[in-house]
Amino acid sequence: MLRKGCAHCSLQQLCLPAGIGVEGLKQLDSIVRRRRPIARGESLFRMGDPLEAVYVARDGAFKTVSISEDGEERVVGFHLPGELIGLDALGADLHRCDAVALTTANVCEVPFDQLADIASQVPGLQHQLLRVIGRSVGRDQDHLDMLARRQASERIALFLHGLSERFRHIGQSALEFRLPMSREDIARFLGLALETVSRGFTRLQDDGVIAVEGRRVEIRDRAALERLAHHPEPIEPRNRLHG
C-alpha cells in the first residue's frame, strides 16, 4: 500500500517537503496520492490536458515531449526521481507536452489546486514550491546551454556531465549508470541526428573518456568530460592508440 508518506520518503530532501514543519508535512501528506506503478510508455498527462496535478517520480524516469506542428517529436526534458513533472502547464493551465514513462515508475501525484492552497497557508511551503520551480527553470536553462553549443561533441559531453550530476544528486553513482532513454530520445533532446549521438558516444569511448555498452555508461575521465563540454575539440591532441 505504500503508506509511509513523505516523512519517510528517501526523496524527502529533494521534494516539496524539504524544510517545512511537521504540521505542514501532515497537510501536504494528506493530499499526496500514490499511484499504481506506471508502465513504460504510459503517459502521466498529454498535451492539451488541463493542469490537474504535478508529479514526482519516486523511482523510474520520464521524458516530456512535445509534438511540433510539423509532426516532429521534440524531447523537452528528462525527469529523474525527485524532479517535479508538470510545471509546463503553469502558464496557461494547459499542458504543453506529454509526460511519458521511460521505465516502469512509481509516482506521487499532488493535486495542484490543493497544493497552491496549502502553500499559501504553510509558511515554508510557498518558498519551497518556488524553489522547486526554480530548479526546474534552472534545468531548462542548462538545456538551452547545451542546445546553444554548435558542436555536437560539446552538447553530448554536457549532456552526460549534467546527467551524472543529477544521478549524484539523487544518491546514485555519478560515475556509472544506466541511461533510461534511447539514443533517439537523446538526439531529439539535443537537436541532433540519432547517428550523430551514436558517433559521439563512440568517439568519447575511443578517447578513453567514457565506456559505453548499450545503455550502460561509465565515466572514466570526468575531467576530460568537463573539458570537452567547454571546448570544441581536445585541448591536448591525445594519442589515440597512435592512429
Place this chain on the structure above:
Amino acid sequence: MLRKGCAHCSLQQLCLPAGIGVEGLKQLDSIVRRRRPIARGESLFRMGDPLEAVYVARDGAFKTVSISEDGEERVVGFHLPGELIGLDALGADLHRCDAVALTTANVCEVPFDQLADIASQVPGLQHQLLRVIGRSVGRDQDHLDMLARRQASERIALFLHGLSERFRHIGQSALEFRLPMSREDIARFLGLALETVSRGFTRLQDDGVIAVEGRRVEIRDRAALERLAHHPEPIEPRNRLHG
C-alpha cells in the same frame, strides 16, 4: 515622478496586477519601486548577485546573457515590456545571468521577499505570480523549440514569428517593428553564427517573406513565415526570379 501606479499602467493586463482586487493592488503598489531610466548597456543585475527583486520593463527591452565557462556569451532570453525579468534566480536565490538593457528603458522593481509575502496574503496574487512564472517558462520552451531545429532557416523564421506575436501581445504592430537587439545578439540567442543570421534575413527578404532594413522588419507574408518555421525549405519551390 511617475507616480501613477499599477492601477493606471498600460501594462496592467500583462503584469502581476492582473485579476487581483483593489486591496491587493494597493499593497502591491506600495512595494513597487520605479527606477530612474536605465541606459542602454546598463545591467539590472549580474550573474552571482543575490535575488533581491524581480523587474518589469515599462518600455525598452532587455536581454539576459550568461557567460559560459569558456568565456562565450550566450543570450538566454529577450524581454519586452511586461515580461518579468529575474526569475532565473528562483532556484538558488542567485542570479544565473546578467540582465542588460538593449535600449534606454524604464523598469519597475519589485522586491522579491515582499512580493512573496503579499502573495501569500492576497488570494489572487499567488495564482497570478505562478501564471507569470509559467509564461516565462513557456517562453523558455519556445526557445528550446527553436534551438532544437537543425536548420538555421527554421530557427530564424520561428524567432521572427515569435517576436511578432509578442509585439502584438503588448499592443504594438505585429507586422512592422524595430528589432531591439543586434544580429550578434540574435545569433547568440539562436546558437548560430552572426553571418548565418544575416544571410537568413537576406534570404527571407529575397523570397518576399519579409522586408528588412537594418533593424526595421516588416512581415510581408505571415503565412509563408509560419510555413518556413515548420519546414526546412519552401514547400512549393517558389520561383526566385527564375533562377
Place this chain on the structure above:
DNA sequence: CGTAAATTTGACATCTATCAAGAGCGGTGG
C-alpha cells in the same frame, strides 16, 4: 530461439562556421 527494435558504422551531399573584405549607417567634431 526468433523476430523486431535499437545501435553502430560507412559513404556522401549539404549546410553552416569561419575567415576575409567591403558596404552601409549613425554619430561626432570640425
Place this chain on the structure above:
DNA sequence: CCACCGCTCTTGATAGATGTCAAATTTACG
C-alpha cells in the same frame, strides 16, 4: 553642413561538421 570614423551588417569563398541514406550488427524481448 560636411567629412570622418567606428560599428554593424552584408556578402563571398572555403573547409569542416553534421544530416541523410543505407546496411550490418547487436540487443532486447516474447
